[in-house]
Structures are given as C-alpha cells and as structure tokens.
Amino acid sequence: MQDDEASRFAAVQADAILREPLDGFEAVYHRSSGLTHLLAEPAPQLLDLLTDTPLTVAEIAGQLEGAYDLVPDGEADIPIAEIVAHRLEELAALGLVLKVAGKGPGR
Amino acid sequence: MTGQSGAQSRVTSGQMMSDTPETGPQTGSQAGQASADAHRVARRSLLLGAAATSAIVSIRPALAQTAGSVLNCEIPVPERGKGMFIDANGELVAPDTPGAFPPSPRDFTGEEVRQALRGRTLPGTSPEQSQAYLNYIRRLQAGQSGFTCYASLQMPGR
Numbered sequence: 001m002q003d004d005e006a007s008r009f010a011a012v013q014a015d016a017i018l019r020e021p022l023d024g025f026e027a028v029y030h031r032s033s034g035l036t037h038l039l040a041e042p043a044p045q046l047l048d049l050l051t052d053t054p055l056t057v058a059e060i061a062g063q064l065e066g067a068y069d070l071v072p073d074g075e076a077d078i079p080i081a082e083i084v085a086h087r088l089e090e091l092a093a094l095g096l097v098l099k100v101a102g103k104g105p106g107r
Numbered sequence: 108m109t110g111q112s113g114a115q116s117r118v119t120s121g122q123m124m125s126d127t128p129e130t131g132p133q134t135g136s137q138a139g140q141a142s143a144d145a146h147r148v149a150r151r152s153l154l155l156g157a158a159a160t161s162a163i164v165s166i167r168p169a170l171a172q173t174a175g176s177v178l179n180c181e182i183p184v185p186e187r188g189k190g191m192f193i194d195a196n197g198e199l200v201a202p203d204t205p206g207a208f209p210p211s212p213r214d215f216t217g218e219e220v221r222q223a224l225r226g227r228t229l230p231g232t233s234p235e236q237s238q239a240y241l242n243y244i245r246r247l248q249a250g251q252s253g254f255t256c257y258a259s260l261q262m263p264g265r
Contacts (some may be wrong), residue, residue: 035165035166036165036166037163037164037165037166038158038163038164038165038166039162039163040154040155040162040163041153041154041156041162042155042156042162043162043163045153046251053177060178064153067150068151068152068153069150069151069153070152070153070155071152071153071154071155071156072155072156072157073155073156073157073160078158080155082158083156083157083158084153084155086158086159087155087156087162088164090161090163090258091163094163094165104236
C-alpha cells in the first residue's frame with residue numbers, strides 16, 4: 001500500500017451515474033448535471049478502476065500497465081502517468097471522478 | 108495485484124487453445140510465435156490516446172431539464188422590463204394598443220402552460236388573453252426568458 005501525499009482519485013458514487021456500453025464507447029448519464037457523456041478508452045476503464053478504491057495517478061498507471069497492453073497515441077515518449085493524469089482531469093472536470101485528500105479516507 | 112493475476116489466467120487459457128492441433132504440425136518457432144500471439148490477444152490492448160486529445164464527448168441537453176423542473180420552471184409573459192403589451196398574435200406592441208393585453212402580473216409555470224396548450228386557459232386570464240399569451244410563448248426563441256422551459260414541454264413524454 002502506498003501512503004504518499006499525492007492526490008487520490010475516486011469515481012463518483014455509482015448511483016450518481018448511469019453507464020451503458022455503446023459498441024466500443026460508453027455512454028454515461030450524470031444525474032446531477034443532466035449531461036450525457038460519450039467516453040472512449042481509457043475513460044471507462046479508469047472509472048472501473050476507481051469505483052472501489054481511491055488511487056493515485058501512479059497507482060492507476062501501474063494497474064493499467066498490469067492489466068493491458070497500453071497503446072499511447074503519437075508521442076510515445078510521454079510517460080503513461082502523464083496521459084493518465086490528463087484523462088483524469090477530463091473526468092474530474094465533468095464530475096465523473098473526484099479528487100480526494102491524499103491521506104485518510106474521504107475529503 | 109489482482110489485475111495481473113487476471114491477465115495471467117487469461118494467458119494460460121490462450122496457450123491451451125494454441126496447443127490444439129487445428130492447423131497441423133508446427134515448427135518450434137511457429138509454436139513460439141503462436142504463444143506470443145496468444146499472449147498479445149489475452150492482454151487486451153488499451154488505447155490511451157495522446158496527452159492533448161480528449162477521450163470524452165459531452166452531449167449537452169440544451170432543452171432538457173430534469174423531469175421535475177420542467178413542470179416547475181417559469182415563463183414570464185413577456186420578458187421583464189419590456190413594458191410592452193401583447194397582441195392577439197403574441198407579438199409585442201406598444202402599451203395601450205387597442206386589443207392588446209398588458210403583461211402578465213406573474214410568471215406561468217411549465218405545468219400551467221402545458222395545460223393551456225391542451226385547451227385550458229392560463230390562470231387569471233380571459234380566454235382571449237390566454238390565447239395571446241400562448242401565442243407569445245410559442246414565438247419564444249432561444250435566449251429569451253422562458254424559452255428553455257417552453258422547449259422542454261415539447262420534449263417527448265411531457
């Protein structure tokens with residue numbers, strides 16, 4: 001278990017969204033905003049990872065690398081963690097992922 | 108790591124499938140290649156995208172609100188501060204134009220407008236006045252107060 005001070009990310013509560021696979025994409029209806037989002041890889045996989053346990057960017061990158069052959073697009077020299085961080089920012093901006101305090105549970 | 112052990116078990120089953128002699132005898136290097144292919148298949152690839160690209164497209168419901176708010180949203184007739192009257196066609200006309208009606212003293216709710224569209228009169232109005240107000244509401248365009256509320260009434264299932 002890591003106990004660093006980096007921010008952890010958690011998926012929004014499961015009952016706050018409706019998720020529906022759509023042939024390679026995933027449609028996510030966010031109840032509180034009334035918005036529907038079409039998620040491409042790796043956003044749905046990130047939501048899956050963060051549903052149970054808040055994780056740091058490094059932990060997420062590590063878990064993805066363990067489970068998948070990761071295919072960065074274009075700039076291959078960009079670290080996986082950096083791309084993951086960008087995806088997380090996107091999800092966080094829409095309220096699908098929450099940033100939680102580095103230490104201790106919850107905010 | 109549960110992720111890794113899951114991937115590992117899938118690799119194992121992939122190798123078992125590659126042992127099935129469906130394609131006839133294989134050389135050692137072919138078998139090795141098949142095993143590598145199975146490994147690649149078992150570990151699903153995941154597109155990360157470039158750092159600068161986006162993985163999400165949002166569909167904004169310009170007209171939709173939550174089901175509850177549609178009926179409670181309000182439509183001013185006409186917009187505040189206009190000081191204009193409303194003629195029978197729903198057009199804004201100068202105050203005291205003969206045959207035109209004064210601004211409604213209060214906003215109408217989505218539910219009241221919905222019922223008026225089905226034949227009732229708007230509360231506190233005469234039938235002619237109600238028709239004039241409804242005509243005004245029908246002419247609402249994007250950006251005007253009440254448009255989103257009225258447009259939401261047109262959504263299927265309302």
